[in-house]
Amino acid sequence: MRIRPLVLALVAPLTLILTGCGASGGDDIVDVVFIGTPEDLTETGLRLAPAAQHLRAATAEGLVALDAGGNVVPAVAERWIVTDDGLSYIFRLRNSDWPDGTAIEGEAVRAELERTIARLRGTSLGLDLAKIGEVRAMTGRVIEIRLASPMPDLLQILAQPELGLRRGGAGMGPMRAAESDNGWLLTPMAPRTRGLPEDPRWEDRARQVRLRALPASEAIAAFDSGAADLVLGGSLVNLPLADVGALSRGTVRLDAALGLFGLQVHAGRDGENGLLADAARREALALAIDREALLQPFSIGGWIPTTRLVPPGLPDDIGTIAERWTDLSIEERRALAARRIAAWDGGEGGEEGGSAAPRATIFLPPGPGSDTLFTQLAQDLAAIGVTLARVDSADEADLTLVDRVARYGGARWFLNQFSCSLDRGLCVPEADLRVAEAISAPDPITRGALFAEAEADLLSANVYIPLGAPIRWSLLRGGVQGFEENRWSIHPLFPLALRPI
The missing domain is CATH 3.40.190.10 (Periplasmic binding protein-like II)
Structure with a gap:
């Protein structure tokens, strides 16, 4: 069938x-x-x-939850208000009990939220929560979350399963x-x-x-x-x-x-002079991939390919970053990529055309879809003179598959996935600085500009090869x-x- x-x-x-x-x-x-x-x-x-x-x-469940359609709905918080400046979210807790029979009050919820946020530091979700400045218990059943700058996606993040409220390891249903x-x-x-x-x-x-x-x-x-x-x-x-x-x-x-589907490039796997040690040669691999044809064997018509890291049309997108290489045909892209690969000296420091053949390794999770994807990618890279070999361990691979659904629809989620603090592969410290600046930026235009600069930095460094939507x-x-x-x-x-x- x-x-x-x-x-x-x-x-x-x-x-x-x-x-x-x-x-x-x-x-x-x-x-x-x-x-x-x-x-x-x-x-x-x-x-x-x-x-x-x-x-x-x-x-x-947490303060809020997601319903079957992916919309934020009340959970432990029966209602909430957001101040006009977007810097304060005030939640009214429902009148119910913890599993041990103790009444739910603001102070206990505040303490649980703060513990969870502290535990999440060092994770990508922890980065998403970085705008939270303070959690306060205001009265018996009211808590307030104060932000460093407006965060329209806060409710979506609070609805994530990891933010579920528990006491003694037990939740409230x-x-x-x-x-x-x-x-x-x-x-x-x-x-x-x-x-x-x-x-x-x-x-x-x-x-x-x-x-x-x-x-x-x-x-x-x-x-x-x-x-x-x-x-x-x-x-x-x-x-x-x-x-x-x-x-x-x-x-x-x-x-x-909505999310990421592409190839993460890893630092140093092929040596300081290796094929992927240079941003231009990493771009050569990205140039070679025919995204429009990549998933044709799966008969998924209408799949949305992309050369961008952040999908267009998100609220933070100010329109300054466009799809790459739109003025080149796939043949022209591959010709450019092949010249860059041919100019590599094989990592030996010798003359052009050194002894080491252009080769990259990739790790894909086991499965028939991965087998088909590997065949497509190997054919694309062979067109520019690069042999793609599949390995059994992500720790040994130059490239690994990123197949991740977004937690919320903001540019910051996509950029946070490549933070140097996560040590997932090659990264760009300057991009992290732009994202950090955006956390305290007061207006959306400034934030959008900083996010665009961060995306441009990551794309220029070619630390990730975007393919499309997951x-x-x-x-x-x-x-x-x-x-x-x-x-x-x-x-x-x-x-x-x-x-x-």
Whole structure:
């Protein structure tokens, strides 16, 4: 079976229907399987796998949460206001209790938020939170977050699973989770136990969700056999596997995800005089890739390729950075790139045409999609005289795949992913300084200009080779309610547990 073409856009989620809808999901339990490993669901650290993120969000909501469509909705905070200058967010907490029965008050929430923010320092999410200057408990059930400069994306960041509020390791729902031999069983909490108005139809509406994490082939097999109603966490790495099953009872859904999909360049892997030690030769590799044709083997029509690091059209984009090399055909780009590669002395310090052949190594996660992507990239680089070799460890690779969905729709998220403090690969200290300056910049034009300078610095250094938007897919059985495609590829479990009214 062949995946039919679709149009993939940044802001409009689309559905790729392989076959007609069939039987609906189970009436009493919705079976959800994440593509991953069973160990993913037991992660408790700061860097959570998607399965663990969704489990955390279901059992430990934060001040706010994301709904099925990816929109910010009230959670522990029942409402909030933002001051006119955008520097203060004031939250009114709902009248409910911690799992131990203690009433939720502002001081405890303030302390938990500050502990979480402190623990996140040194991570990319910690960088996103850098504008928070102070968290204050104002009265019994009111807290205030003060910012160094306006931060329109604050609510979106506070809705991330890692910002869920917990006390003694336990969160406040909206679901309770119990580990079983077959994954985790999640039970939705009645509204009255969460400080919400009584729902007289609750017993009729609520049902359980069984959550598991399995390798892609096993997850798809579970869906095909009827043992799973929803499969989440698919990416380009495993997309071809969605072709092999009968899929007679469901559909494939693709999120129009916003994020990064490209190649991170690593410093020093090929030596100080290596092929990728020079920005112009790194650009040569970027020039050689035919992005328009890169994903043609996957039959994903309308995929959005890019040569930029920050997608155009975001609120911070002031329009000064454009797509690169638009005045050159792919043939002209490859001719330019080939000349740069031919001029390299092989890293031996000798004359032109030194002994070492142009070669780069790449690490891609195992999977049939990675195999296809590698074939495409190897062909593109061979056109300029570079041999691309695949290695089994990211620590040994000159290039590694970046396949990451954005936390929020701001330029700062994209730029923060390449901060030198994260030590993910080559970086540009000057770009970090521009982003740091933007944190305290009072007006959006100045911030946008600083972000544009930072992006220009990173693009000029060619520390990252952009390819396009990330691919995220799910399998959804007909009749399952509470699922929506969205640009964050976040699919909360709580809405799945509610039968339609």
